[in-house]
Amino acid sequence: MKTGHVAVIDIGKTNAKLALVDLADLSEIAVITRPNTVRPGPPYPHFDTEGHWAFLLEGLQKFHAQQGIEAISITTHGACAALLDRAGTLAAPILDYEHTGPDETAADYDAIRPPFSETGSPRLRLGLNIGAQLFWQFATHPGLAERTHQIVTYPQYWGHRLTGIGATDVTSLGCHTDLWNPHRRCFSSLVDALGIRNQIAPAKKSSDILGPVLPEVAALTGLPPETPVYCGIHDSNASLLPHILANKQPFSVVSTGTWVVAMTVGGKDVTLDPEQDVLINVNALGDPVPSARFMGGREHDLATLGPYPEPDDAALAVILAEQRMILPGFAPETGPFRGQKAQWIGAQPAPGTALRGAEVALYLALVVARCLQNTGHQGSIIVEGPFAANPIFLRMLAVATQSTVVASKGQTGTSQGAAIVACQEAQFATEGDTISPTKERHLAEMRAYAEAWTQFAGDLAL
Structure with a gap:
């Protein structure tokens, strides 16, 4: 495809979205959302x-009736797999990766999981390693392993519902699953250790076409029966793909949302430390990408405790002058400061105030700067998602990294990237405001603040 409209299914941890993207300029013609509410069980x-x-069927019907749809692409959060029975329906509900269940069998799982040197996948709590999910599900739910005919990663679950064809994709497998060897570009030894070699669906590139929509999907949506469905892509890699195709190395992309993922392309050679939540992602071209992440969107919400007015320079000046700080972290199970509990230094601003918003923005920028340092960042930094609309975050990130920061203006970088999966010949240029550290009016104060925060955060780790 070189022109036309691509419907992008975008299932994030917080919201489910459907976006219609015009390949001519990668603009988002329409976006609808619904909360991704977790059901409690059983x-x-x-x-x-x-x-x-x-929600998706209704949205596809409306989008096609109003604008026309030529193709469908899919992007979702990682750490998620679906177990399908022989009829192609779910053999069990799709596990929320924040469930503590997989921790119950952690010791037995750790005895069989491959080392970081093989997978580039750090050992994470909860269900953040898909391998740990599968081990726990099969160990604690009698008969589930026997009922499971095929295992697909999450983008391909939706692709399977649309086409009836099962697959996995390299970006989802390369997202700290323990199931992929990014160096050899094949399944890891864990697939055999779990005994799922014959169940896990074939690994495909994100740009592969799974097939056309099923007849019943065409009937419900009005889509032409030949409408192609592309394999799909992990959401952070969807944000990264347009920039890989458009920019010269080195550079980094920071994808923000519930998860903040910093990905460095062509950076310095550094030793990746899985204890700091550094890992190897696999991009849409199948190449390994040093990455670091933490639950930045979750931390923002836990730190702010609700809406607040946009901080201005006056609020920023107060926080900088008094060196009021937040030390990591609000989601201590993830990130470069794992295990550390958030602390406030100085007077804690009241919720709902610009002062609190400013202090939280500075904190998030400094954690992202540490993530980028851990991945060997060089060059410019492109920020995608909600944090791209936070001026104080962007300014501190530029100062702390001594790098030019570009705030992407796309409504959802993931939808653009997923649309490009359907046409990697699309012309893309990063559009957005550029923030230079040398033009920062509070440069000296921000540098002093960043140095003090780094010292405090380092002391916590001792």
Whole structure:
């Protein structure tokens, strides 16, 4: 495809979205969303796949009737797999990766999981390693392993519902699953250790076409029966793909949302430390990408405790002058400061105030700067998603990294990237405001603040 409209299914951890993207300029013609509410169970917390499916079918019907759809692409959060029975339906609900269940069998799982040197995948708590999910599900739910005919990663679950064809994709497998060897570009030894070699669906590139929509999908949506469905892509890699195709190395992309993922392309050679939540992602071209992440959107919400007015320079000046700080972290199970509990230094601003918003923005920027340092960042930094609309975050990130920061203006970088999966010949240029550290009016104060914060955060780790 070189022209036309691509409907992008975008299932994030917080919201489910459907976006219509025009390949001519990668503009988003329409976007609809619904909350990705986790259902409590039984048998365990799981995603509302039927609610999402009804929402997606209705949206596809409306988008096609109003604008026309030539193709469908899919992007989702990682750490998620679906177990399908022989009929192609779910053998069990799709596990929410924040469930504590997989921790119950952690010791036995750790005895069989491959080392970081093989997979580039750090050992994470909860269900953040898909391998740990599968081990726990099969160990604690009698008969599930026998009922499971095929295992697909999450983008391909939706692709399977649209086409009836099962697959996995390299970006989702390369997202700290323990199931992929990014160096050899094949399944890891864990697939055999778990005994799922014959169940896990074939690994495909994100740009591969799974097939046309099923006849019943065409009937419900009005889509032409030949409408192609592309394999799909992990959401952080969807944000990264346009920039890989458009920019010269080195550079980094910071994808923001519930998860903040910093990905460095062509950076310095550094030793990746899995203890700091550094890992190897796999991009849409199949190449390994040093990455670091933390639950930045979750931390923002836990730190701010609700809406607040946009901080101005006056609020920023107060926080900088008094060196009021937040030390990591609000989601201590993830990130470069794992295990550390958030602390406030100085007077804690009241919720709902610009002062609190400014202090939280500075904190998030400094954690992202540490993530970028851990991945060997060089060059410019492109910020995608909600944090791209936070001026104080962007300014501190530029100062702390001594790098030019570009705030992407796309409504959802993931939808653009997923649309490009359908046409890697599309012309893309990063559009957005550019922030230079040398032009920062509070440069000296921000540098002093960043140095003090770094010292405090380092002391916590001792």
